[in-house]
Each structure stands twice: as structure tokens, then as C-alpha cells.
Amino acid sequence: MMLSLGPIIFGLILGLIIGSQIKLNVGDAKFTLASFVVIFIVGIIVAWQLGNFPFYTDLPISTAFLAALIGIFVGKLLFARSK
Amino acid sequence: MSQGSMILKIISLPLSILLICLGVMTILGGHITPGGGFQGGAMIASGIILSVLVYGLGNSPLELSHTYVEVFESIGALGFIIFGLIGLFLGGFYLYNVGTDLLNVVPAALQNVLHYPDVTNAGIIPYLNIFVGLKVFVGLSAIAIAFAGFKKLVEESE
Numbered sequence: 327m328m329l330s331l332g333p334i335i336f337g338l339i340l341g342l343i344i345g346s347q348i349k350l351n352v353g354d355a356k357f358t359l360a361s362f363v364v365i366f367i368v369g370i371i372v373a374w375q376l377g378n379f380p381f382y383t384d385l386p387i388s389t390a391f392l393a394a395l396i397g398i399f400v401g402k403l404l405f406a407r408s409k
Numbered sequence: 410m411s412q413g414s415m416i417l418k419i420i421s422l423p424l425s426i427l428l429i430c431l432g433v434m435t436i437l438g439g440h441i442t443p444g445g446g447f448q449g450g451a452m453i454a455s456g457i458i459l460s461v462l463v464y465g466l467g468n469s470p471l472e473l474s475h476t477y478v479e480v481f482e483s484i485g486a487l488g489f490i491i492f493g494l495i496g497l498f499l500g501g502f503y504l505y506n507v508g509t510d511l512l513n514v515v516p517a518a519l520q521n522v523l524h525y526p527d528v529t530n531a532g533i534i535p536y537l538n539i540f541v542g543l544k545v546f547v548g549l550s551a552i553a554i555a556f557a558g559f560k561k562l563v564e565e566s567e
Contacts, residue, residue, distance in 0.1 A: 337437055341430075344546075369430060380441055394429065
């Protein structure tokens, strides 16, 4: 099994770039830690249903989608702005 | 300028995040599946636009600052041009695929550096997709954010 690193690395980078712009505590809609856990679980299900790209035989889930999701959350935790 | 109902506000951010992930996936599969930089960038921008429309400008959890738009628009354009020029100087013509190097004119070390790490022999094509995706994503988002700002100005002046 050869792990394709390209989608994982660049998915994480793109996710970090976009996740850095998420800011919570604005407006009247509240998102807690539980909300993000639910989003993450739904994201894993979506990635599994999408499947990986053709010729990528490393994992049965979309590694690019999952890497982007993790990148967004990490970017939000590391770089997110407050209002 | 908050416009959406509470149901919309609760569902929009999760949907935006999933749309953005789908856009990133489309960008990164551009060399092997239908889609690519423009389409993926437009999908990411649709996530930002959904968030800005529902929560309103200034209240949106996903909103791009002026500096952010400037920086990534420039990185997208410059990255594409730089990869083109690398091909011009090493391979003889603009946007020569130095990662794949079909003509065997590029040093092996440089070819390994610029080769996209996956099972296909795509070379620099995924990098070009990423740069185009970045540029389209910030460009389209900036248009929508600017329109929302103009609307806000008009509403305030009335």
C-alpha cells in the first residue's frame, strides 16, 4: 500500500489557509465544541461515501476531503481571529 | 444586516465547511477527475458566499479580510507565473511540465522536488490547479463580499 501524500499535505495546507478566517462568537448563532464534533463525524461519512480518487488505492475514503476538514479545524484552533 | 432565520443560521456554517472541503477535494483531483482549480475555487467561494449571505456582512463566521484577499490573489497569480517561468528556463517553453519532464532536459533533483507526490505522474499540474483554485476562491469571495458591503452602505445611507 503506497500512501499518496499529495492530497493529504495540500488538503491540510488549503484547509489551514481557509480555517484561519473562521471566527465564532459573532451574531446570535452559537456553535460549541459538540457542534464541531458533529460536523467532523458528518464530514467523515461524506468522505467515505465520496471514496478516493481513481488510481488512489491507499484508503477507501477521500483523503483530500478529510485532510481539508482537519485543516480547517486546526486552522481555526491555531489562527482563528476573535471579533 | 442580518438576513437569515435561526434555522438558516444553524445549518449554514456546517454546510459552508462541507462545501469548502468538497471544493478542496475538487482542486486536488483536478489532474485525474473532472474539475480542477477554477471549479474547486468556485465551490469554496460558494461556501463563503453562503455564510456571508445568511449571517450578513460583519456577523459572518467566514469572512475574508482585505489583506487576506490581496495576499492570496497575489500568491495565486505569482505562483502560476513562477511555475511557468521555471518551465521556460529549464525546459525551453512556458509552462513546461518540469515535474514529469518528458523531454529529459531537467536535472533529476529538481524534477523530484517539483513532482507532485501521488501515484500518477502529474508533475506540476496539481500545483497549477492549487494556485488557480486559490486565486478563484479569493476572487469570487471578494466580489460577493464587496456587493454585500455596497448593499450595507446603501441601507445605511437611506
